[in-house]
Amino acid sequence: MAWLAKSLNSSLGKKLIMAITGLFLISFLLVHCGLNATIFLNDGGAAFNEGAEFMAHNPIIRTMEIVLFGGLLLHIFDGLRLWLANKKKRPVAYAVVDGAANSKWYSRSMGLLGTLLLIFLIVHLRHFWYFSRLTNDLTETHTLYNEMQIVFQSPIVVLIYVLGCISLGYHLLHGFQSAFQTMGWNHPKYTPTIKTIGAIYSIIIAALFAAMPIAFYFNLIQ
Amino acid sequence: MTKLDAKIPEGSLAEKWTKYRSSVPLVNPANKRSLEIVIVGSGLAGASAAASLAELGYKVKVFCFQDSPRRAHSIAAQGGINAAKNYQNDGDSIYRLFYDTIKGGDYRSREANVHRLAEVSGSIIDQCVAQGVPFAREYGGLLSNRSFGGTQVQRTFYAAGQTGQQLLLGAYSSLQRQVGMGNVKMYTRHEMLDVVTIDGKARGIIARDSVTGALERHFGHAVLLCTGGYGNVFYLSTNAMGSNVTAAWKAHKKGAFIANPCYTQIHPTCIPVSGDHQSKLTLMSESLRNDGRIWVPKKENDTRKANEIPEEERDYYLERRYPAFGNLVPRDIASRAAKERCDAGFGVGASKMAVYLDYAAAIIRYGQGEANKHNMQNPSYEEIQAMGKAVVKEKYGNLFDMYKQITGEDPYEVPMRIYPAVHYTMGGLWVDYNLMTTVPGLYALGEANFSDHGANRLGASALMQGLADGYFVIPYTIGAYLASEIRTPAMSTDSAPFVAAEKEVRERLETLMNIKGNKPVDYFHKRLGKIMWDECGMARSEKGLKASIKEIQALQKEFWSDVKIPGEIDNLNPELEKAGRVADFLELGELMCIDALDRNESCGGHFRTEYQTEDGEALRDDKNYAYVAAWEYEKQSTFKLHKEELKYENIKIAQRSYK
Amino acid sequence: MEGNLNLTLKIWRQKNARVAGKFETYQVSGISTDMSFLEMIDVLNNRLIEEGDDPVAFDHDCREGICGMCSMYINGRPHGPNRGVTTCQLHMRSFKDGQTITVEPWRSSAFPVIKDLVVNRSAFDRIIAAGGFVSVNTGNAQDANSLPIPKENADQAFAAAACIGCGACVAACKNASAMLFTSAKISQLALLPQGQVEAGKRAEAMVAQMDEEGFGACSNTGACEAECPKGISLENIARMNREYFSSTFSSK
Ligand SMILES: Cc1cc2nc3c(=O)[nH]c(=O)nc-3n(C[C@H](O)[C@H](O)[C@H](O)COP(=O)(O)OP(=O)(O)OC[C@H]3O[C@@H](n4cnc5c(N)ncnc54)[C@H](O)[C@@H]3O)c2cc1C
Ligand code: HEM
Ligand code: SF4
């Protein structure tokens, strides 16, 4: 297995881990977002709670949850490690940098966006995952949906969530297509499509997630 | 004349090389490992020689002054490389390549060498393809060829407009492979400043580490100089800023003869000088003359813009003077004709030292062709223009872009301004058939030797020669010398000759630093360049040459008393490096004028105004000047001429005519 | 011939690798718009020499955009404000009268400064020495046309081989990554049948050397591609990744 360690520890390997875990998180987000979007059915959370219930008890999903955490931690650990290592490669900084001339700001700020995401995730997990998995407060009458209604009454929380979603949107706007490039999937025929799908995905996911706390706050859904 | 033995093998022309190659003494593998070779230069010649010799097992050290061997000036060659492959089935053969090269060289090169060059040319292409050089290909996957000046067959292989780059990167990759394997030790940012001779044989070099300024002694059983051409003696040329004659000149002072130094190739299509600030000239590929028309106004000192001059007031002077070849006459002829028009006051542009290279007619011609192809009835003028420009863009886009980049003018709209510029030096260190100079153990390869090109080099032949020398000639011919050196152990560099050579180099550097005069090096270089360009450039005369020799001698004195070199001797000091090179150019320039003065004839790149036909063409004198002029250094400003008679046993000498 | 410029230059001056450097400010006037950027520096240097100062050291040789030696970081961008050109091809008509121009050396821990604007790029040579070649000795070759290569592949290989090794990709990259340079060579040779034989081994060796030299990883920002004077494409990096992983994961 020495070869695997060597391969994954190379500059390319570290990126491969980012890409694989990133793509995994992207697929998770699709499920997560799809499920949560059921709140917009405006059925008082019936569909949403049913889904959440299923998620909480299905053994496959529970296993995947562990994998998901592992993947997220790996992504975070590897991301921070890369970020710090890359910073060291230019010990003397330039006096003038015209980054906008050659690249998008968010592509150069993945570490920062990721860290913002991390902070948001901690808040987010504390709100819902902690509530649903680690306390006994979840009951027939106090559903996850009810918890959302409560949490999103605070304008500060809503603001944190919206900012978190913006960070997510930008992180993915670069990350989605970047992961394909890292995997070696770059082809003049397909890459433009991948980039378009990535952009659509990032914007829709970020917008939908952001719409949730806003909708609750403004009582747009009951 | 005993010293000049070209060592040409016996036998019929076509068999000389094959026979010689199989009879030249060999060095066995074990002995190779203890033989050390110093190679100065990492261009096509140096890199190919270094890789090939290291592959054979020799211990090799390579030096270059750039920060990487990949940056040698071979990288800049655009057009292509010749080889007698006859892939096009158009009647090419080794003999035809040999014949074209001798004729192109205006019958001033050595038959045996040129024939060998043609013989190995095919293997060069094979070798380069095997290395992964991405030559242009046809849709069927086979190699593509183009035609070049002075030939009637298509034998030029190319990689877009970057053939030299691709060939050099191929040789460089082979070189780096040997570096990685530990067989070659590479010294970058090192400048060779002297050859060390012991008992009459070349035994090493003194080199300066440009970063630290330290002088180093390096031993070699043999020393190969692959240091390129000296066109920069003219200050402005298409050569790189660092191209120099220093290595060759130091060898010259240690006993190596310099042959035909006055043979200089002036390329007709370069971007003209735009002002005093100009530091170098950029070549526009010869291929542009295929479709462009060259003209000047008929009226003297015409200040109108090109587009305002009506058709009937334009003088297409090449088409007028050479109806048979028109705009496609060889380089030397096209260059002289441009100079003649400008000198007569018909030049264009702000400096009046340029002629137009016009694509307007080609754009319309191609546009109409496209219209016909697409069955367009009555296409509008705009449509024709647009389609024509598209075709021209596809063929010459990168060159047009380069022109626009440099001049700020759009060549699709206004004619390009071009003027001849110094491009290549046919002269160089005299070598025998083994590529050995007159100093035993000291070799010269590539543009640094006096080469196979006679008085004029054909396009796409320099790359061929550099790689032939390095890949396929020296690996064999060096055996003739090294086989007798196997009993010579590696020598200590603490011996007296090394110490003395280093001391001499150090003193010279210190002298330069201590002059502390008033003028930067460039000031002297520019003045030398102007003298050379005016009097030893496209047209030379007895009177002018004699005056220049005096002027250059005076300039040498002025340089050694008034040059100002800032910085330190033991640090990176580009001005000090330049000063050393210019000091050598000042001496070479003098020798070039002496050589040009000696050659009372006109041939190839050497045009003496006294020796021309009634209609202004070069007039050769085969009876008196069919020789290689090899100059021996005696002392400052004193050189002794040795003549190597050129015998033509396989080719009938004839006058070149392009009318 | 469009007129002359007066400019303020802020140039990084550093005596050698061992001492710290700093910016110096110089005024130059009467700069012709026809000059190249390097010719403008020549003008400054000749003045500095006449005034008894040390001229600005900078790398350059061919001055026609092919040797890859020139390397200035101008106003926040490698090779200055224009795309697709090297510093030596940048002309003063791209600047405005009165402008301040900041000139810095390439910055990367793998490219230490030697003096002023001159840096040591020998790391690139070592990356090539690690595997950027086809293992063929002189004389081993078969006839050049015995190996047909699809034109498309040959053209793609040429496009990758056009790299001049200038290091602008490293200079532009926020991670000082050398992926574009390294991948260009890996790609060129992987695209050709001659190079295919060793493609995997080559990728592994060159990537290992690249990492050892201290270049950063790739964040796929695309800055390298945008600033590369020869338009080397990011596709090459993807190809390098494929070659590398297919080799490390499949080799025995
Ligand atoms: C713009 C241009 C376009 C051309 N186009 C073509 C073409 O299309 N076809 C063609 O056939 N030919 C062409 N030529 C000519 C051809 O490129 C050269 O003649 C040939 O490449 C010379 O190769 P070389 O190996 O002899 O020398 P170079 O490539 O010049 O190499 C010289 C080497 O010597 C080293 N060196 C020199 N002096 C010293 C010293 N004192 N100490 C240490 N190292 C030293 C340098 O560092 C360098 O490595 C062109 C030339 C130019 C300038
Ligand atoms: C749901 C959350 C997240 C998703 C979906 C996600 C997704 C991605 C994707 C797809 C990439 C691109 C991989 C590549 O370029 O090959 C990426 C890169 C990155 N991610 Fe995340 N990420 C998430 C959270 C985080 C977090 C919490 C961090 C924490 C620090 C982080 C840090 C990074 C960094 C630093 C990179 C860039 C690595 C580089 O290019 O050098 N990400 N992410
Ligand atoms: S990839 Fe482009 S920027 Fe990088 S070294 Fe090559 S030519 Fe320069």
Ligand code: FES
């Ligand atoms: S000096 Fe050669 S590329 Fe700029």
